[in-house]
Amino acid sequence: MTNVTAGLQVRVASKTVEAIDICSFELVEAHGKPLPSFSAGSHIDVNVAEGLTRQYSLCNDPAESHRYQIAVLRDPATRGGSAGMHDRIQVGDLVTISGPKNHFPLAHEARRSLLLAGGIGVTPILCMAERLAVTGADFEMHYCTRSRDRTAFHDRIAGSRYAPRVQFHFDDGPQAQKFDIAGRLAQPEAGTHLYVCGPKGFIDAVLSTARAAGWPEPQLHYEFFSADVGPSASDESFEVQIASSGRIVVVPKDQTVVQALAAAGIEVQTSCEQGVCGTCITRVLEGEPDHKDLYFTPQEQAANDQFTPCCSRSKSKRLVLDL
């Protein structure tokens, strides 16, 4: 089920330790050809190992076509993707990736951009900052990390011409330099678009603060890296009905909808299998999904007309799917 669509073969041209537990990888086309173009906020799917695909944001200049750069945090809490990148992928290796996809684009109508990065969430934010700097756009960036030695790309940012627009915030630093989310987001700002990427707790804190302060939803942009969407003891069996054929497939409590459909010979394209990428989105014609994704906005979830069958389940006995 997990696959890299429209696979591209790339070679690892360099692998660099950027900070504690963070490596960057420079990927070039296997035969030296130009790579597909991308925009700030884009990611690629990387086939880390057989049956294991992960999404990584591109963090080089979108004007470059000779390489993609990604950075990976070694995360012992994940299902092996980051460890695979750190331990198995070496310089000279050939790797299959997807073309760039962008679920986190810059809003062209923004008068000002407020970029908030937590930890490894800096990757798309860095690309955005560099793009905004090139175009002369107005922006402000805050980069929060546990400590200076866990701050990937510190010197690249501090040595850039947009450095005056960036503030670093270290958890182990003096209180006065810590990022005051509530203070900074206290007032919605007309024309300012907020972009946040990082650990779930950081994104949740930023979004809940912004929403409580009245920031309009269209001005809030976010991208999660991973979700905690494993099976839960409260998961129940339910049915899905395929609208085109009327066929009914039972989803046992220990399988996802995607798994149950695959067992019935019905393929749904997936990528992250964690409810963060949106690849598997399927329209729901009847029934009430139990949303477990981090992809949709609260309003989109409340509409109950689509869901992510890689992880979401059902509150009703049956879901009718537009398949």
Ligand code: FES
């Ligand atoms: Fe990524 Fe379902 S496969 S959201």
